[in-house]
Amino acid sequence: MAYEVTVDGITISSNEELSEKECRAYIHYIQSKNHNRNIERINLDFEGDDVNLGYYLEPQGFEKIRRITGYLVGTVDRFNDAKRAEERDRVKHM
Template identity: 55%
Template sequence: MENLNVQNNDSEMMVGEGVGFERIRRITGYLVGTLDRFNNAKRAEVNERVKHAVTREVKL
């Protein structure tokens, strides 16, 4: 599935030109392998997510 572009750079061979990172995110319960498949609204939602700090009070 990974088509890594290879190019010869004089003496040393380079790979990975144009290859993006995969970013797996959960969207309405389902995982999606890349943000490209999200619809516009959900893309916006993912971009606006903030993290939730785990504070001491969570400790039981």
Template identity: 55%
Template structure:
């Protein structure tokens, strides 16, 4: 089943409500910085449950070293620094 855009699999538990599933999702998202992708709920000992989950891959921005600076993009550079980057010699891998 899909709950709040997350693929949820419940195995071995027949009487779990959607409210319980949403509560588990909320708890896991509060504990983790990233969004959940998948959640598997199964029974554990002593009446508890096992929560096996997969987080969505972290988004990242490409970082390059350009003219001595670590940057993702040059959109915040002034005209002089952009000209310096444009005029530099770029070496190929031949």
């Protein structure tokens, strides 16, 4: 990749020089396919009339959901003392 430019905080690498308008068009296209995700980096490889488009999205966090004492929960912070004791004393299978 010979050219590298940063547009809106996104690094775009390419084997051809691109205008800012073209860069924004690629960013818009990727964002339309990946709603609510942030783009980290874009790689463009031009081969004649074809373009190989590669991009990396920022990692997305998730909340672990477990079934504890008959309830689907992420944390036990809302459990009373008895439910917390039941969770603490259960046999954990790994």
